[in-house]
Amino acid sequence: MKGKYLFILEILFIVAVTYSHSYNVERYPLLMPNVRPTTPELYLCTPIKIDSTKDYYIVGFEPNATMATAHHMLLYGCSQPGSSKPVWNCGEMAHALDTGSETASPCSEGSQIIYAWARDAPKLILPDDVGFKVGGTSSIKYLVLQVHYSHIDEFKDGSTDDSGIFLHYTLKPHKKLAGVLLLGTSGKIPPKSTEYMESACTLQEDKTIYPIAYRTHTHSLGRVVSGYVIKPENEWLELGKRDPLSPQMFYPVHKKIPITRGDTLAARCTMESNRTTWTHIGATNADEMCNFYLMYYVKDDEPLEMKYCFTSGPPTYYWQNAGLVGIPEREASTL
Incomplete structure (x- = not known):
């Protein structure tokens, strides 16, 4: 090159x-x-x-x-x-x-x-x-x-x-190698509505990751972005939650808990639209994005092969219709 x-x-x-x-x-x-x-x-x-x-x-x-x-x-x-x-x-x-x-x-x-x-x-x-x-x-x-x-x-x-x-x-x-997993969605937001854009992926690799920091990103319609690890018995543990219109830096995770094979990582963006037209996921300010970045490290190992966790988003994908149980509905959408 x-x-x-x-x-x-x-x-x-x-x-x-x-x-x-x-x-x-x-x-x-x-x-x-x-x-x-x-x-x-x-x-x-x-x-x-x-x-x-x-x-x-x-x-x-x-x-x-x-x-x-x-x-x-x-x-x-x-x-x-x-x-x-x-x-x-x-x-x-x-x-x-x-x-x-x-x-x-x-x-x-x-x-x-x-x-x-x-x-x-x-x-x-x-x-x-x-x-x-x-x-x-x-x-x-x-x-x-x-x-x-x-x-x-x-x-x-x-x-x-x-x-x-x-x-x-x-x-x-x-000895501690860092990685970033990006959770996000596609989808669209109806006019004059509050919409949840949600993603979730189960860790399938035989690795243990240790979360360090999280970062949220939306455009102007985002009100709250929250991220969780879901442990066995449907225990939801909050990794981070933020107003995405505040400085979009990496903040320390709320719970420094090891995440292992079989655990599920999940994120929600709560969007509020006063627009009279539909808003789609896309690259411009007229569009939206729903991103939750999780920075982590592994000990004496390589970072995850999984780098991205994306879903189709609304109106076709929600946590509930994906079979997730014990969803913290209020906590996931309020600061």
């Missing part, structure tokens, strides 16, 4: 960061290369190739963005990026926002989300000895930054943008 913006991490990780850890942590700027968005609701991606000769461990994320410019940012880990270009149009949900230009997904192979940011969320530093392994023996060979530019007024005078993330990393091997 070519292009002057595709760099080997080992070479360009040059700025030291002071941590409480007993090992060196470096700082790398993964930023948009001074792009000038010309289309509203544009999603742009830019990649870096990671040195394949060493394992790197990402231990922190420092956003370089404001919500006045970037609606949200996602950091993907990929086996292969979605394009060989230094920057490309990468609209989400296969929703081509600009049909006059070529679009490609963030990853063409091995897609997984590592980090997400919105609404002026602050930096995130992982717990001691927890890190995302990339490069080397990891399946993550590329990192791809995606930025959603909802509005373009700031760029009409010719200004450019370098929104992105400063990655904090180390070469010290970590």
Whole structure:
């Protein structure tokens, strides 16, 4: 893969960061290369190739963005990026926002989300000895930054943008490897209504994951997003619950309980619409999203093969018709 913006991490990780850890942590700027968005609701991606000769461990994320410019940012880990270009149009949900230009997904192979940011969320530093392994023996060979530019007024005078993330990393091997599981839905919201968008997946892998943090994401109709682990005997344990219109950072989970094979992970977005038309899941501000991100780690093991848990959403999928029992109806939809 070519292009002057595709760099080997080992070479360009040059700025030291002071941590409480007993090992060196470096700082790398993964930023948009001074792009000038010309289309509203544009999603742009830019990649870096990671040195394949060493394992790197990402231990922190420092956003370089404001919500006045970037609606949200996602950091993907990929086996292969979605394009060989230094920057490309990468609209989400296969929703081509600009049909006059070529679009490609963030990853063409091995897609997984590592980090997400919105609404002026602050930096995130992982717990001691927890890190995302990339490069080397990891399946993550590329990192791809995606930025959603909802509005373009700031760029009409010719200004450019370098929104992105400063990655904090180390070469010290970590025994606790981090992963992110994204729960979300498709579906649609009727006009003048309150609607539940719900997802649930049962862990089928012989692994134990330890939840660290959660993050919620909707657009303007979201009122509450809640996430649970459902234990045997239909015991619902709250992992996190948030107003999605507050800063969309990763918050510490409410219960640090191990999650094992046979446990079910579930999420609900409570949506309130005063609109006179239907609202669909999609990429623009006129659309909606229902996302609950669960960040976790595993001990002396690889993260889950399951990276995403999505359902069809309303009106075809609800917890109740999926056979879930003991649903905390009130608690799941109120703060």
